[in-house]
Amino acid sequence: MTTSNDFKETVRQQADIVRIVGDYIQLKKSGAQNFSGLCPFHGEKTPSFSVHATRQFFHCFGCGKSGDVFTFVQEMEKISFPEAVRLVAQKLGIAMPKTQYSSEFEAEDAKLRGQIIEMHDRATKFFEDQLRRPEGAHAREYLIGRGVKEETIRAFRIGYAPDSGFLLKDRLKADFSEELLRASGLFSWKEGTEAGAMYSKFRNRIMFPIAQENGKVIAFTGRTLAKDEKSGPKYLNSPETPIYSKSRVLYNLDKAKEAIRKLTYSIIVEGQMDCIAVYSAGFHNVIASSGTAFTETQVRLLARFSKDIVVNFDPDTAGAAATDKSLDMLVEEEFNIRVLRLEAGFDPDLFIRKNGADAYAKALKGSLKYFDYLVDRALRLFPVKTAEGKVKAVNFLIPHIQHVHNRIIRSELAGDVAQKLGIDSSILRQQLKSAATDRFVDRLNVDLSVGSGQFSSADLIIIKALSSTPDRNAKLGFNPRKVVLDALKTKPLYVGMHVADLVEELSKGGDEINDPLGLIEDQRNQALWVKLVTVAKEAQDETLTPILVKDALEGRSYHAELLKRAQEIQTRIVEAESRQDNTALLKLMREKKELNTEIAAVSKTSQGAPILD
Secondary structure: OEOOHHHHHHHHHHOOHHHHHHOOOOOEEOOOOEEEEOOOOOOOOOOOEEEEOOOOEEEEOOOOOEEOHHHHHHHHHOOOHHHHHHHHHHHHOOOOOOOEOOOHHHHHHHHHHHHHHHHHHHHHHHHHHHHHOHHHHHHHHHHHHOOOOHHHHHHOOOEEEOOOOOHHHHHHOOOOOHHHHHHOOOEEOOOOOOHHHOEEOOOOEEEEEEEOOOOOEEEEEEEEOOOOHHHOOOEEEOOOEOOEOHHHOOEOHHHHHHHHHHHOOEEEEOOHHHHHHHHHOOOOOEEEOEOOEOOHHHHHHHHOOOOEEEEOOOOOHHHHHHHHHHHHHHHHOOOEEEEOOOOOOOOHHHHHHHHOHHHHHHHHHOOEEHHHHHHHHHHHHOOOOOHHHHHHHHHHHHHHHOOOOOHHHHHHHHHHHHHHHOOOHHHHHHHHHHHHHHHHHHHHOOOOOHHHOOOOHHHHHHHHHHOOOHHHHHHHOOOHHHHHHHHHOOOOOOOOOOOHHHHHHHOOOOOOOOOHHHHOOOHHHHHHHHHHHHHOHHHHHOOOOHHHHHHHHHHHHHHHHHHHHHHHHHHHHHHHHHOOOHHHHHHHHHHHHHHHHHHHHHHOOOOOOOOOO
16 A cells, blocks of 8 residues: 555654654663664664664664664564555554555555455354354353353354364355465365365364454464364464464453553463453453463563563463563563462462452462562472572572663662572672673674674774773873763764674763773673673783774764765665655665665774665
8 A cells, every 4th residue: 555645754754763663662762862772673682773763763783774663663563665654653643545555566465464354354253153053052061161251252252163164164265265265374275185175274162363452353262172182282273374473462462452551560371261261350451472482572562551560370380481481581671570370270260260350359469579489489499408409599590680681670689589598699699790791701702703793993992992991091191981982972983883882881970980890780781891801802902092092983983974874875765665766766776885885895994884785
């Protein structure tokens, strides 16, 4: 779909890119107009993703992706440019004008997705109807036995897939082609067979529709009612389709999101029945992951609504492992976490059926802070009355502490853990510091070697200058730290710098410092500083001089300006493509090629700088 240029520009002018991007990832202010966070387009632990509020563009110094608000939404949602314009307009509450397709491919793609969504809606109605029929009697009996009331069945659109493999296909085949039926994820077939051999993937199962945030059904989970081994898995999920990606969806978020915003916290459980039971008990802020597979994408999706969460996974071995993994991901995104641990043998559904909603509310109030939960688990797993047990408990807990970004919180956690385990807090803090340094230095050892091309000699000189102490300055005869700090006030040195986050932390404080490492809060940056300043001997061997520092700053500034120009050209290219201005596009492509050649030449002395594709 395309929209008029006037409408596109209206949406662009009203869209605050910081707000839109902030719906997807956590951003922190990193300058007067800059915000930074972890890049959603590639895995990283140190933020290299930057958003500029005034110029309304984003750029990742790690993977090189950049663009405007539409480009970002397009990449995140895997949709076309016009669809991104429409989605941003919806987020802003701007009514859409009439649209038309810009190409045959775009029209076919949009049509395919729309038809598959329509097919899922028709399938949902089919399953709902089958549940009410005589053939669905045993499915109704099962739901009644699980305490599911009629109003709950209607609210969640629960249905029944009949044992026949052809009823659903017969219902749909008149309106949807074989290609669509195969793409929908609703059917199975043997390779090389005709459409007539296609049969329903879900048979003799209770059907739980899975919806997008807007309430449109895009997939199903089917719970078998058969008891024989040939019936397949107990729970069968839809496969990945053009409209459904398991890792990007949270069950019941469409109904729970407003309650989450209102109550300012969410409850996460493992499966559909647990979610339905908690919701029906009056806790409408509940969502579910797919079994124990709680992904980073789901964590970031949930962060858009609230960062306060109660984790209520099953207390069995698999559930405990899932809880640990989920806690680590939630900690990485700086959630405020509590863990609701029910008595052994009770999942949320069974607990509510046996004890009632009031008992669940009481248990909810008694949920543990996440680290109290982990310490309690460590005490249960290891006998801390012995030295060996204390060592095992500490080794169990340290990896979890390392996921906490804030150094003050880490220190407080270390003190609490030391007290509960009966060990000296200074010893635990030293163990934590050593483990963190070893872990991250080892991880970065290859990527950050001097000859790897991940950072430039100019970067090393700037970091070394910022780390210079008064004693060192006296020997050098000048203050290299002050020189760099003055330059940072006027020059865009951070653009294209792979160690920008570390440089920013080192820039805190005055012109003179005695403890550079003390300025660095992020433990990854601490490890990086140790690697670059202490381990990188080649960088240490070169004595700082005023000319050396000046050349490094000028080289970095020139490189940053080139990348800035590249970002602007890339944004204009996206705009030219959207309005199909081939003349402007060809001119911009030539400019981009020439600029990339210049950037490549500069990159020989500024290793690792990204060149826009």
